[in-house]
Amino acid sequence: MLTLLDQLDKGTLWRSPGGIHPPEVKFLSNATPIGQLPLASTYLVPVPQVGENCTLAVKVGDKVLKGTPLTQGTSIWHLPVHAPTSGTVVAIEPRASNHASALPVNTCVIAADGKDTWCELVPNQLDDLSHQQIVDKIRSAGIAGMGGAAFPTHIKLNPVSEIDLVIINGVECEPYISADDRLMREYSQDILAGIGIIHRLLAPKRIVIAIEDNKPEAAKAMQAAVNQCGLPAGSIRVTVIPTKYPSGGEKQLIQIITGREVPSGSIPAKLGIVVHNVGTAFAIHQAVTQGKPLVERVVTVTGKNVSKPGNYWLPIGTPVDHVLTATEFTPEAEQKVIIGGPMMGHALANIQVPILKGTNCILVPSSQEIGSAPEEKACIRCGECATACPALLLPQQLFWHAKAEEYDKAASYNLKDCIECGCCSYVCPSDIPLVEYYRIAKSALKQAADEKQQAERAKQRFDARLARLEEEKLAREAKAKEAAERRQATMTGTDKNAVAEAMARIAAKKAAAAQAATGGATIEQPATAELNATATDTTAAPKGKAAVAAAIARAKAKKAAQANTESTKTHSVETDSAQIDSSANVDETESATDVIAQEAPLSQKDKVAAAIARAKAKKAAQQTDTAPLEPTETADSTSELNAADDKKAKVAAAVARAKAKKAAQQAETNAENGLNQTATPAVDSKANVQADVNDDTEAAATDINDAEAIKKAKVAAAVARAKAKKIAAASAESKTDAEIESVDVIRAEANVASPSIAATLDTATTEADAVLPSQGSAAEPIETAQLSSEELKKARIAATIAKAKAKKAALAQEANASSDSSVTND
């Protein structure tokens, strides 16, 4: 019994199953030596080619030399690509790929400068290099399997298991291709040098160079080179194998040489065997000893439709159309351009695609050579395909299931072991494109597998998320519990009381807000906006015992409003007044907040006033929100107010307080003056004063009447003071607001407010008096007001309501003054 090595030495061959003998057309291209083609103007280098994770080493506009690496990467699978010629990178963009799909892939477009200058090459003495250095050099030269699959060579040269046998594949079984044939004939010494490097790296027991018997010249040249080389005698031999397609397939070749079958789903390295192409061995030699990266390869350009068929050194990235033009290609109708051989290649949808590292042939057949695909007929179950299949599969069963889209069943017939050699399609009497069906089935299976994997990962992630959420929840609960315990332990009696008080305060606030809200809701029936404002003013009052006073005031307000609506009908400036009213509301809000800021230093009375003002401010805010006339402007001013009030209100408050004191003194006298002045000035000029103003001045008048009735100037003074404060605040506010570009209304108001506070007060009171006699209906409310004034407390509250009204009146008037040019200040 001979061992495997003995049999290898003897040259024993085994039969591989299946296979076909298609007509040989190698004579078209193998007669002439490997030629050179003129440089193309642009080169298209897809990046990345093998191994996805890498970064570009160049950018658009960079000058590159021949051999400059275009990509960098750290992954073991990364294989750099290099500039195929010297020139400029003009674009890095998706371009059609040299793939059956023609999908665009990222491509580095290099405009050649025509000089074809090499970058600096570092030749090496093989003996100086360690194994790792050699593998690194092979990797950085970007060497991929040149047989067609373009598997990174450095991985195959760095196997985990012991390698006993290296097979150098010079079989080249595809009927048209002769690239390896010519390479072996012309560069046998270089190939042997490359084999020497492989021998050094892998240290196999035997190296077998396998060549088909239809290439006797190549076999002879290789044998001569083997005889001359320095490798140990007996460790390397040339084995000529019988011509049969597809003997060049890796698994088939192993079976022919060793008689062993690579198990399904396994790789040859598991058997201690590695197969390299002769072109790869040549490229390894170039890379290691001369330092040249893989930038060009031998490509067979063949077919009856090129007038110069043959083998050419083509830079990687040469556009196919350039090659065809240079070899004088004459296209015919429905011309096919096939990349690879006729058996396993794919037709191009677009010839603006580059030559890749695995491209060994461009075939442009005439219609006599390869006709259009005949019509597919029904499978007759002849079994020819099963006989031809080199992988011992059952092609008709696979076809059956693939066609029915029962991919699971197809997979159970070992579809994945199909090498897509095309033998079954070749022998099929029904002209069924079987391989196409298998490709579809394979991609569907791959997709299903990917989906399954993704579903599995999604499930894991979902479970992990649930676990995490649960954990977080528990942690949170534990933390809360711990914190509560700590609080319980440290809390004293007073703290508890403080908390209870705070809770009570919050509850009270909420209740107040609710009350205010319901008050606002009930009174929103009146038609005019200004009436609404007045009504809310009155309803804001009901606090403590003020309910009676409020009721009276409301009745008054209603009557006054009725009268006013009648009067406003006659006026043509209705819309103007409404507009001003809404802006007045905004101003009111501002003043109210100022009052809040001032709250602390003020007296008890002022506090009540402030509370009312606050409630009013809320109402005003609600109103301004709903006001249909100037929604954007009001919104702006309120937001500005919010922004301003924090910092500026305090300052304004301080200023206002100081001013208020002065103003109060002034105002007191003015108020008295106003009372005395009762009548004459310009009722006509005020004819178009707004309903709102009328309303409020009427209320102010009530206030004055109250003051008269009680005969306490204090109240009047308080009214005046509040007014003065408000005006002062408004002016202070407008000063600060000027910086942040407040609304125009406020600025205009500032103009009116600043000249003299007294003047405005004067007009307000004057007007009040002017209105009084003109409205007969107002007499009754005034009497009731006088009645109510008997009770001092009630009166005080009424006074505060009136005060608030007066504020508004003053404001409205100011606004009016700013809009109407005919007002007193002018």
Add this chain to the structure above:
Amino acid sequence: MSGILIAVILLTLLALVFGVLLGFAALKFKVEGNPIVDELEAILPQTQCGQCGYPGCRPYAEAIANGDKVNKCPPGGTATMEKLATLMGVEPEPLNAEAQSQVKKVAYIREDECIGCTKCIQACPVDAIIGAGKLMHTVLTTDCTGCDLCVEPCPVDCIDMIPVTQNLKNWNWRLNAIPVTLIQETLSKEIQSKDPQLEEEKRC
């Protein structure tokens, strides 16, 4: 008489022995949960999208095991429904939801518009969105199941569902069948198809 007695005693003994055996086996070989749920879950696409009305794929698998319908999984499509029907031994039914497009999609966050609210992160059932509060978020496209759950909570509508781009790795041979039509053929067909129209017009 004694024969009958012996038979009765023997049978009673046998019954006792087998009773004990069965009882032991019931305890010893007790199956936790319903094994069919695992099988059903393996069929479901694990998008965890909740379109079936259950919070995740496992709850839906449990519901099917308890007699719920098998046609409530739009991401799985008809193929999944058929598998579920076969496993449960029920008649396949058309999908409940509107047949959504079978193109796989993944979420994409327009990052310059993202305000960093973390709402989408909380919504994602598979933790495929990364980011932190007030910082930009982004989607891990390889982990995104395309369940749409993050689109709704986004306050600034900066999440798009974009179809997965086709590349050389996920390219399907059938999908790219370029319909090649001969110009002359189509022309002649057009002429043919026009003729009856003309005739119809004339009739009108």
